[in-house]
Amino acid sequence: MSTSNSDTFPKLLMRNTAQWPEREALREKEFGIWKPVTWRQYAAHVHDLALGLLALGLERGGTVAIVGDNRPEWVYAELAAQSLGAISVGLYQDAVADEVRYIIDHCDASIVVVEDQEQVDKLLEILPDLPKVKHVIYYDPRGLRAYREPILHALPAVEELGREYARQHPGAYAAEVALGQGSDLAMLCYTSGTTGKPKGAMLTFHNLLAMGASLMQVDPLQPSDDFVSFLPLAWIGEQMMALACGMQVGFTINFPEEPETVQQNIREIAPHVMFSPPRIWENMVSQVQVKLEDASWLKRKLYAWALPIGYAAAEAKFNQRPLAGALRLKYQLANALMFHKLRDQLGLVRFRRCYTGGAALGPDVFGFYHAIGVNLKQIYGSTEICGIAVLHRDDDIRVDTMGQPLPDNELRISPEGEILQKSPAVFQGYYKNPAATAESLVDGWLHTGDAGMLDDHGHLVVIDRLKDVMRLNAGATFSPQFIENKLKFSPYIREAVTFGGGRDYVVAMLNIDFANVGKWAENHQIGYTTYTDLASKPAVYDLIAAAVEKVNRELPAAARIRHFVLLHKELDADDEELTRTRKVRRGFVEERYATIVGALYSGASAVEVATDITYQDGRTARIATSLPIRTVQA
Numbered sequence: 028m029s030t031s032n033s034d035t036f037p038k039l040l041m042r043n044t045a046q047w048p049e050r051e052a053l054r055e056k057e058f059g060i061w062k063p064v065t066w067r068q069y070a071a072h073v074h075d076l077a078l079g080l081l082a083l084g085l086e087r088g089g090t091v092a093i094v095g096d097n098r099p100e101w102v103y104a105e106l107a108a109q110s111l112g113a114i115s116v117g118l119y120q121d122a123v124a125d126e127v128r129y130i131i132d133h134c135d136a137s138i139v140v141v142e143d144q145e146q147v148d149k150l151l152e153i154l155p156d157l158p159k160v161k162h163v164i165y166y167d168p169r170g171l172r173a174y175r176e177p178i179l180h181a182l183p184a185v186e187e188l189g190r191e192y193a194r195q196h197p198g199a200y201a202a203e204v205a206l207g208q209g210s211d212l213a214m215l216c217y218t219s220g221t222t223g224k225p226k227g228a229m230l231t232f233h234n235l236l237a238m239g240a241s242l243m244q245v246d247p248l249q250p251s252d253d254f255v256s257f258l259p260l261a262w263i264g265e266q267m268m269a270l271a272c273g274m275q276v277g278f279t280i281n282f283p284e285e286p287e288t289v290q291q292n293i294r295e296i297a298p299h300v301m302f303s304p305p306r307i308w309e310n311m312v313s314q315v316q317v318k319l320e321d322a323s324w325l326k327r328k329l330y331a332w333a334l335p336i337g338y339a340a341a342e343a344k345f346n347q348r349p350l351a352g353a354l355r356l357k358y359q360l361a362n363a364l365m366f367h368k369l370r371d372q373l374g375l376v377r378f379r380r381c382y383t384g385g386a387a388l389g390p391d392v393f394g395f396y397h398a399i400g401v402n403l404k405q406i407y408g409s410t411e412i413c414g415i416a417v418l419h420r421d422d423d424i425r426v427d428t429m430g431q432p433l434p435d436n437e438l439r440i441s442p443e444g445e446i447l448q449k450s451p452a453v454f455q456g457y458y459k460n461p462a463a464t465a466e467s468l469v470d471g472w473l474h475t476g477d478a479g480m481l482d483d484h485g486h487l488v489v490i491d492r493l494k495d496v497m498r499l500n501a502g503a504t505f506s507p508q509f510i511e512n513k514l515k516f517s518p519y520i521r522e523a524v525t526f527g528g529g530r531d532y533v534v535a536m537l538n539i540d541f542a543n544v545g546k547w548a549e550n551h552q553i554g555y556t557t558y559t560d561l562a563s564k565p566a567v568y569d570l571i572a573a574a575v576e577k578v579n580r581e582l583p584a585a586a587r588i589r590h591f592v593l594l595h596k597e598l599d600a601d602d603e604e605l606t607r608t609r610k611v612r613r614g615f616v617e618e619r620y621a622t623i624v625g626a627l628y629s630g631a632s633a634v635e636v637a638t639d640i641t642y643q644d645g646r647t648a649r650i651a652t653s654l655p656i657r658t659v660q661a
Contacts, residue, residue: 034209035232037073037110039274041204044070047250047277053099056284056292064099066277072099072186074200077107079189080138081199083162083180087112087206090134090215094118094127094149095142097256097282100166100182102270104140105214105260109232110204115214116227117261119607120146121600126225126607128153131160134215134227134458138162140182144170151176209233215458216263218410219606227458228263228410237451238413239271241433245418246380252278252299253377257289258307262608264385267414268302290314293374301378304385305392305512306609308403311373312392313518317543320550333361337398344397345426366399375401382406384415385608389512390426397424405429407487411473413452417487428486438487439472445493446479447472495613497528503585505533507613510578510586517574518543522598524611525588526624532661534627535591536620537571538598544570559652562593568657575659587661590627594620595636595652623654632656 033039043052044066053064064072085091091108093101093115105115116134118127120142127149131139137159141147143166150163165171166182193199213235215227254273258265269280278299283292290311293301319330340358343350350358370376381396384406396403407429408415417438419430432438436450453473456464467474478490490496491506498504507525514523514537522538541558544567548555555561571593579587598604604616617624619638626634637651 034236035109035204035207035211036106036213036235036270036274037204037207040066040070040073040106041201043274043277050250050277051279052277053102053280053282054296055099055282056288056295059284061281061295069099069103072103073106073110074193075186075189076103076182077110077189077203078192078196078200079185079187080107080113081111081203082188082192083138083185085111085113085138089113089138090116090136092116092118092131092134092136092139093141093260094122094139094146095120095166096286097258097260097265098142098166099282100140100142101260102280104164104182105270108138109207109211109213110200112203112207112211114212117214117216117259117266119259119261122607123601124149124153128156130217130225130227131157135159138164140164140166143167147171147174147179154178207232209236212455214266216266216410217261219608219610226460226463229455229458230413231455234413234452234454235266235271236275237435238267238415238433239275241435241450241452242267242415242418243272243276244434245420246300248272248276248278248300250277252276253281253296254278254300255281255283255289255293255296255298257283257286257293258303259607262385263410263414264302264304268300271413290374294372295374297374297377299377299379300381301375302382302384302406304608305383305388308383308388308392308396309515312395312516313540313543315369315373316518317546320547329365333365334398336361337366337400338394341394341397345424347423362400369399370401378402380404380421382418384408386508386610389516391513391516393426407489409473409475411454411467411475412448412450413454416448416450416452423484423486425482425484425486428482428484428488430487431485432487438481440480441474443493444478444480444490446475446477446487446489448475449473497526499527499533499585500529500531501585503583505583505586510535510582510588511611513578513581514575517571517577519547519570520574522605522611524598524613524616526617526627527586530628532589533586534624535575535588536616536623536627537575537591537593539567539571539593541597558597559595559650562595563652563655565655568593568655572657572659579659579661584661588659589661590656590658592623592627592634592654592656594623595650595654596638627656 033042048067049065051063052066052069054061091113093104108115147165163178164180164182164185209232212229213232214230217225217227256269273280281296283289336357380402382404404419406415407417416436417429417432439447441447449472476493478493478496480488482488491508510525511523514520519540520537521540525533525535527533539562553566575588600607623634633653633655635653639647639649
């Protein structure tokens with residue numbers, strides 16, 4: 028899809044602007060109104076900001092770091108840097124100061140573009156440790172009027188600087204863009220850091236555009252389509268859809284008003300495609316299940332009648348069987364009375380297809396979406412291969428697989444059971460980390476670190492991280508991730524971590540879903556004050572025990588959970604227990620909660636804990652409590 032004349036994002040921006048100057052490229056909801064940005068306006072912002080960065084001293088090969096929520100200004104900054112042959116680096120907006128300090132220093136950023144006062148304050152706090160940073164540019168001025176630090180610049184002022192530069196140097200921008208090549212580094216995309224410090228994956232325009240072209244070959248989108256960009260642009264999945272695919276196809280990117288209004292804004296736009304990690308799909312199922320409890324008697328009865336019909340239709344689809352006459356009629360009726368309205372409430376009414384990736388999605392959640400008529404497809408990939416390499420085809424979706432490789436992607440399984448991949452989208456290595464690069468890239472093959480197998484249909488089955496597959500003392504192996512995903516299908520369980528490697532049986536540490544369990548407690552007239560208080564209630568333990576026992580009935584005998592504990596706090600990225608994409612840092616969690624894990628195997632009925640927690644502003648607090656240990660039927 029990309030050519031030598033459009034082999035970088037900035038060149039594609041120029042192509043799209045020439046082709047559709049007055050069409051809407053971006054939309055942002057602000058003060059309750061969707062404000063459009065045409066391709067001509069988009070290109071003008073990037074032009075002015077790029078030359079402003081040039082006037083501030085940004086050099087070809089330099090680095091610009093970007094921190095903030097999803098806004099048009101983020102993509103302006105990214106493409107402005109890339110227009111000059113510089114590299115963009117995205118950071119998660121909720122990253123604490125230590126994380127921001129590490130990545131900005133490691134990537135050698137000289138300019139940092141941030142959203143608002145919160146991010147400015149974070150940068151000013153750590154600035155003495157960042158001698159390479161020369162300029163900080165902000166694009167939301169609220170609360171910053173009294174700031175006088177010379178390093179700070181408002182984004183409109185930098186754009187004005189760029190316009191002045193253009194008057195003095197006509198043609199400078201076009202000349203800079205023309206120097207760019209597909210082989211240039213477009214970005215450093217930092218991995219989630221499940222096993223240590225994040226690593227900066229070096230991705231070229233060729234890597235990103237090759238992946239986007241392969242995806243569009245299988246699942247084509249149209250310039251008239253809509254996409255809602257609400258997941259952090261620091262994540263490769265969002266870069267994959269919003270930039271790598273969006274710039275090639277030219278569909279409209281919509282930015283929500285606030286993180287809290289995402290679901291409402293998705294419903295308003297009703298996009299044609301959506302890509303999200305499992306936690307988003309799991310949360311939406313939980314919302315449906317909880318709202319159902321407050322629905323009328325008739326709606327609950329209708330839902331209970333319709334859902335089994337939906338599951339039967341989904342099962343036929345998975346097995347590539349046509350719907351029999353009676354089932355077809357029942358499904359059409361269930362769709363008209365329930366499923367269409369449910370999809371509309373979730374903002375999924377115009378979707379042609381949705382994707383889930385970044386971690387495994389439980390089969391129960393996956394089956395639910397197909398039951399209500401949502402074409403949800405698994406993808407498999409990683410930062411190192413631009414987010415995607417394996418995908419379900421529309422007519423060949425299997426609930427327990429990830430699908431088949433995209434065009435131009437090769438896949439094989441090593442003798443050790445590791446998934447290996449080769450593709451034009453495979454990254455160039457880790458920035459300033461040749462040792463890790465040598466481990467991951469061998470003879471052009473990406474060693475993923477994931478255990479997997481190919482089934483009889485050529486579909487990839489991902490088992491777990493190779494290092495996380497566990498073996499019990501009796502010899503049976505099990506995938507912690509598989510069990511955890513089944514547990515999280517319950518609307519009352521937000522996070523789960525299972526243990527059992529080198530032990531006689533499996534145990535679990537669980538986080539309740541505070542909002543859903545809190546609502547359940549209120550409906551059952553159970554008083555509580557804090558998360559810790561609610562999680563310790565005997566009635567809540569009974570509720571969760573029922574969910575665990577239900578999962579146990581669906582597991583092989585050797586993998587069933589014997590004991591569980593409800594943690595007194597939520598696992599949190601600020602406490603280094605989760606990555607910013609909400610993957611469990613399993614080794615760290617097991618080490619941090621070694622006392623609890625030991626108690627789960629000791630036969631004790633409770634365990635005393637005292638834990639330090641860290642808030643986003645760096646403050647710490649200590650929680651001390653006694654956690655009951657519950658034994659469940661295995």
